[in-house]
Amino acid sequence: MKVLVSFFNRVMQRYLPDPFLFVIILTFVVFGLGLIFTDSSPYQMVQHWGTGFWSLLTFSMQMVLVLVTGYVLASSAIFKKGLGALAGLAKSPGQAIIIVTLVSLVASWINWGFGLVIGALFAKELAKKVETVDYRLLIASAYTGFIIWHGGFSGSIPLTIATEGHFSQDLIGIISTDQTIFATFNIFIVLALIVLLPIVNRLMMPSKEETVTVDPALLNDDVQAATLEKAAMTPADRLENSRIVSLLTGILGLAFLFYYFSSNGFKLNLDIVNFLFLFLGILFHGTPKRFLESVMNAVKGASGIIIQFPFYAGIMGMMTASGLAVVMSEAFVSISNEFTFPFFTFISAGIVNFFVPSGGGQWAVQAPIMLEAAKALDVSIPKTAMAVAWGDAWTNMIQPFWALPALAIAGLKAKDIMGYCVFALLVSGVVISIGLLFL
Structure with a gap:
């Protein structure tokens, strides 16, 4: 195993470019594939790209806030x-690797945004306590826990088809979560990953000679806000250093959260996670000045998200408007039968996820083809939906799009962790395939 992991690490270190260059390369790859496999002209592909370029602005801001509010908290x-x-x-x-993987898996199963941030933050704290742990593997282990998200409480596809009025309701009706999230095959996959991934990550530990450690002092994020003597404070200074302002603001936020959870139950979404992190951060920092100092430090790591996400939106625009995503999906449907259909649906979703790294967006593209094919082959509709969901989650392991917040928190580059993630991808792919094919 270690020989294979070492090989993947060498390949990634040598050939994986910065995530910004990666998305640029993907842009031209999709552009070329659209010209080859669809009837779109170069001018039309440019139109599709430009039209979609700003379609993820809301989501991009949400992801920036995931990073900033998580860091601040x-x-x-x-x-x-x-x-x-x-x-x-x-x-x-070894214990650090196992614990961070378990925490990330459980947190991501509860809510993907929560797990994505908590895993990376916890990994940094572990690196301070266990100075001899390989920092790259520690962060990679935290990120591998993210693979479980689409089989958990925040899975966008199972939650979508369980919601009244979803776009495929006329075709498949309402499918409750007991047929998807809590189905036997999905529970098997989730439990198997919770057991296996910590062990796999532990076994990937490099030798002492190859271990890359980090000085704990470099991980210190303590905010050192300058303080003034009360007598020297202006009225503005008093407001900036007022605990009462932070307390009242925090209470206001918590009051809304009480209303939200009492009305909706423990239903987390990205906005609520960010809201929770934000107002807890305001409360826990004590004064507006310390809070704002922390925000300034946090924003420095958000550049990758701000610049790269519009390019991914442009790729999604080309994939969907040109029909390229449909062509890919139909190619896998054409080689499927009743037994292999869930597997090939999973693989096709994994490939499409490279170019449409959004669970909801991918479902909108693939659902019409996959659901019609499932009906024609008399294959379980809930399993078909979850095959798409798991495919979407699976290749996140080697897609820098979702790793950006964790990498920004950790201060690493994608190539530092992707070698480990490739091996996690292979192991998890076997587990997911077994669950979809035989249960």
Whole structure:
């Protein structure tokens, strides 16, 4: 195993470019594939690209806030103390790898945005406690937990088809989550990954000579806001350093959260996760000045998201408007039978996810083809939907799009962790395929 992992690491270090260059390369690949496999002209492909370019602005801002609010919350004294205490359970590098994988898996199963941030933040705290752990593998282990998200409580596809009025309702009706998230095959996949991934990540630990560690001092995110003597403070200074302002603002946010959860139950979405992180960060930092200092530090890591997500939106525009995503999906349908259909649906979704890295967006593209084919082949509709969901989650392991927030928090580059993620991709692909084919 270690020989194979070492090979993947060498390949990624040598050939994987910066995520910005990766998305540029993907842009031209999709442009070329659209010309070859669809009837779109070069001018039309340019139109599709430009029209879609700004279609993810809302989502991009949400992801920036995932990074910023998560960083701000984690840099507060109270939260750092809590994460630090949990990190103290790890007494060796192997234990650190196992614990961070488990925490990330469980957190991502509860909510994908929560898991994506918490995993990376917890990994940083572990690196401070266990100085001899390989930092690259530690962050990679935190990110591998993200693979479970689409089989959990925040899975966009199973939640979409369980919602009244979804776009495929006339074709498949309403499908409750007991047939998708809580179905036997899905529970098997989730439990198998929770058991296997920590073990796999632990076995990927490099030798002592090849271990890359980080100085814990470099991971210190403490906010050092300048303080003034009360007598020297202007009225503006007093407001900036007022605990009452932060307390009242935090209480206002918590009051809304109480209303939301009492009305909707424990139903998390990206906006609520960001809202929770934001107002806890305001409360935990104590004063507006310390909070804003932390925000300034956090924003420095958001550049990748701000610049790259519009390019992914342009790729999605070309994939959907040209019909290229449909061509890919139909190609896999044409070689499927009743038994292999869930597997090939999973593989096709994994490939499409490279170019349409959005669960909801991918479902909108693939659902019409896959659901019609499932009906024609008399294959389970819930399993077909979850095959698309797992395919979408699966190739996130080697798609830098979703790794950007975690990498920004960790201060690493995609090529630093992707070698480990490739091996996690192979193992998880076998587990998911078994669940879809035989259960």
